[in-house]
Amino acid sequence: MLKGKIYPVNSARIPVQNPFILIARHVDRYPAGNGDMAPAAFPDDWERGNDFTSNRGWHMYHGEYVPGFPAHPHRGFETITYARQGTIDHFDSHGNYGRYGDGDIQWMISGKGLQHAEMFPLIHTDKENPFEIVQIWLNLPSHMKMAEPSYRMHWREQTPVVSLSEKNPAENQLKVLVGRYFATAAQRPADTSYGFDEDHYINVWDGHLKKGEKITMPKFPEDVKVQLYVADGLLAAADYEVVSDSLLVYTSDTELVFTAREDTEFMVFTGKAIDEEVFAYGPFVMNTREEVIQAYRDFEKNQFGGWPWSSSAPVIPSDKGRFSVHDKGSKITYPSDASEIS
Template sequence: MSRFTIKPINVATPMPTQNPFLFAVYHKDVYPAGNAKMEAPRVGNGNDWNANQPYRMYHGRKVPGFPQHPHRGFETITCTLEGTIDHTDSLGGSGRYGNGDLQWMTAGSGILHGENMPLLNEKGDNPVRWFQLWLNLPAKNKMVEPNQLMHWNENITRFNTPDGKANVTVLAGTLHGKTALPPIRDSWAKDPANDVNVWHMLIKPGGKITLPKSAEGSTRSIFLVEGSGLVIDQEKIPELSVVEFKGQRVAPEVQLSNTGTEKDLEILVLQGKPIDEPVVQHGPFVMNTQEEIAKAFSDYRRTQFGGWPWDQDAVIFPREKGRFLAVKGKPEEYPPSAIKKDEL
């Protein structure tokens, strides 16, 4: 009898998740060359999720992405693979990140933010790939002060298996003795006892990697987002699938093998102990009761979570601007490569 269940997934639409994760999506778009304003050649309709197209505008009109929108009661983890994202928020924070950078953002008591994708290349395609995860917050932290944290690509924990046939990026937690950079301060992931792990893997043909058993009570989901030929427990996993371990005391040790002959497998693993509290979600708000959801909407209508301090709903920065993070009251941050370049 199989120790797991298999479900289909689709690019650009939400994938099934297990507590403590609320939401996971894999964005994969090949945008054409941008114009002088870093805009796409077609205008979006404000709600473009067509998986049959080479790219989507999402909620953007001229620049693809997600103009200002609210959140309360959880945190986002944005894991970039390719391309550029410009961030702005109602706290006056801003940033440009991508190509392997990782952003943690605690919505807490409420924040407006925008994530827009400037098409920097005027002469060729602008491929963009990234995951966004929503990780729940326990009741005691749902109304904490909003906050964000950037982990630059250059600092993120990565390792190869001894044969060089698998590469792992440890975005949260620990795998095979390699530990991720610290999560944001109010996160459920902050306490190692909660066993929150986020691993991104590339497995070459003929490669394999073993996942150790989880902590007691943890859930585990394995998303196959690219490639075919994945075998787990001698069972072949279809392309674009999620494998869920649940209903067990411990997610067991398993080996992931690429039995294909041509393409790398690309895999995302989410693991963690559930937050043993009621979950009530309505759109961008995640609380513990229906009354708290009603209050979230009331607070948003009344305060706009501090208001939007930017002159546009979909803000992008100048083409020549490099990666950066600006948080109100703190010095602007830059990745190590930019700092070294400035020192030369």
């Protein structure tokens, strides 16, 4: 039986629950670039360094020249960044860096602490630079919070896609970004991830259905919440209708079939709850206030390894494609040989 509640999604933040700390969907209609990966025309309606709300359809976020998030620290959780459209340049305090986008997934474990920058270079100068990412903050239990940080790419070429319709498979699909959908499994994360243990049921799926088509949702244990986000359209099951810009959080002791009453774009997030207190403040997610205070003290003391880059908002030259320099800068991987880091 389905037991759930529907929440409205009124902003970029999707109101998810344990074990997720935050999920944010950023959609920006960036203009053409100026040749230096910044907007061709800068907005005159933004507070420099803090541009999260506007009516222009795109944001600079904390960027001063190129949009994005210049160097900032994290401790105690992991991020899964799904670049649905557009380009992201990643740099971190361990010497890792790279460029990804248009369906790629970056999985970063902050563990005991690191700094990173996430910049959104506007590569195209002859057309707009549409952009959409979904960034997931996944909590870590107390015994994993001080693990060694790690960073790896899961390239779109290796993301499995499940057909949800025999008669029209191309327009009814589910991308298995994280975890598994029945027998179809995505790439595994590092063993310091909460998602490494399959009994934690960390799944992230991205799907689309045409009107009248269906998706079967697996049965999960009682302590695993299914969090179904409808970005556009309408999905219905039992007495529940999940409309555009809403989130259904539920548990069920049986498989469920959801039907698309309209053409629908949706995402699913599942995970076993972490039965611990959470104290999150700024860029740190710990169990107690004292641990967060200690994180700030440690960062002031050692900068979590320092910042080896010449800028707090570095970007990769615009003529470079997708790649990953990882394992503290010792290895380089391209999408064509992505199996090296799977």
